[in-house]
Amino acid sequence: MKLKPSLAARSFLIELIVYAALVAAYVLFVIGLLNAWLHGLYDHNKTLYAIIALLLIITQGVVLEMVTSFLLKLIRLRSD
Amino acid sequence: MDFLISHTHISPFYLVITGFIIGILGGFFGVGGSFLAGPALFAVGVPMNMVVGTDLAHIVGKSIVATKKHRALGNVDLKLGFIMVIGTIAGVEVGAQAIEQLKQFGRASVDKVVGITFVVVLISISLFVAWESWQTIKMQRQRKLDAEKSGVGFKELKAKQDESAFDHIARRIHKINIPPMIKxxxxxxxxxxxxAILLVAFIGGIFSGFLGGGAGYIRMPAMVYLLGVPTHVAVGTDLFEVVISASYGTLTHAIKGNVDIMIALVMHTGAAIGAQIGATATEYFHGPRIRLAFVPLPLIGAAIVIYGLLSGENLK
Structure with missing residues (x-):
């Protein structure tokens, strides 16, 4: 079922606000904590750092894709 | 926020918003967005060699989101994507090695050579795509007028909406008979x-390794103009290919010390949502209009790099 344009815009705005709050918390707590540890790894073992860096960005890509899709679905269901 | 690996201090809001904008553009045009991400990072003081590697890492995360969306829309040619990966990886390694050679002459040399190459490539692509898209739109308008006169149906016109004024070049390349030939x-x-596919991918890979990003700004137009792939499929396939080649690029650059993964992770939080929006928007536009809308983007990237090169200062 397709949403009316005004309803879709409102849903999208709510999604953006919820997402922004989640991102702010994530950046402050999770990424903030990783900073020093990754710096140490970067200085001492570049190969391990490279593997962990790639795994981190892939994991974040997959998880955020799931989060954004879930939020979109949830808000659409509520709007319906 | 202090980013210890690259020794920079950048606002996380700047990175998230930059990622969001680049995510929208990347999802829509099928490019990694390095023509904007690169200059945006360079502008806040990230060294150019670090810009190249960090941008690749951020692109991996973002392209996963956009590729999944495009796959659902039927815009990904897996066979083409897998073949291109081989050529791209070889090219990325050549580009990354060139950066290593330049590093011997100091950071200033890397910044200057990569910056100037970036500007030349971006302006050339922008001018070419503008000219080609305009020619195609003019050609389509003329055909529509002719069709109205001769009574050709709407379906026949619709089928030709994704054509290019350079279709004859793609047809010539299709005639090159060097085995193995595939469908x-x-x-x-x-x-x-x-x-032919490997050569296009290899050249894109060199740019990717040398200038950073997925080099979708070269590969996406090359797939359309040289390989004759419809624009929507070129967008989706390029993103799929970028996931694999940028992953390799991230690894090889990180081993060489050119990746600040913290910057990439923060930027990607904005890009993830932007990529979903951009990919969805492709449903509402046709081929030549997508390409025409692409034109200002490389120019913006070029302007930022020129400012950085001429002033010798960051925009921070």
Missing amino acids: LRASGVQRISVW
């Missing part, structure tokens, strides 16, 4: 040499 069903290409 790309999802792209509607009946017969093409694997070597």
Whole structure:
């Protein structure tokens, strides 16, 4: 079922606000904590750092894709 | 926020918003967005060699989101994508090695050579795509007028909406008979040499390794103009290919010390949502108009790099 344009815009705005709050918390707590540890790894073992860096960005890509899709679905269901 | 690996201090809001904008553009045009991400990072003081590697890492995360969306829309030619990966990886390694050679002459040399190359490539692509898209739109308008006169149906016109004024070049490349020849069903290409695909991917890979990013600003137009792939499929396939080649690029650059993964992670939080929006928007536009809308983007990237090179200062 397709949403009316005004309803879709409102849903999208709510999604953006919820997402922004989640991102702010994530950046402050999770990424903030990783900073020093990754710096140490970067200085001492570049190969391990490279593997962990790639795994981190892939994991974040997959998880955020799931989060954004879930939020979109949830808000659409509520709007319906 | 202090980013210890690259020794920079950047606002996380700047990175998230930059990622969001680049995500929208990347999802829509099928490019990694390095023509904007690169200059945006350079502008806040990230060294150019670090810009190249960090941008690749951020692109991996973002392209996963956009590729999944495009795959659901039927815009990904897996066969073409897997073949291109081989050529791209070889090219990325050549580009990354060139950066290593330049590093011997100091950071200033890397910044200058990569910056100038970046500007030349971006302006050339922008001018070419503008000219080609305009020619195609003019050609379509003329055909529509002719069709109205001769009574050709709407369906026949609709089928030609994704054509290019350079279709004749793609047809010539399809005729190059160097085995193995393959058929790309999802792209509607009946017969093409694997070597032609590999060469296009290899050249894109060199730019990716040398200038950073997925080099979608080269590969996406090359797929359309040289390989004859429809624009929507070129967008989706390029993103799929970028996931794999940028992953390799991230690894090789990180081992060489050119990746600040913290910057990439923060930027990607904005890009993830932007990529979903951009990919969805492709449903509402046709080929030449997508390409025409692409034109200002490389110019913005070029302007930022020129400012950085001329002033010798960051925008921070």
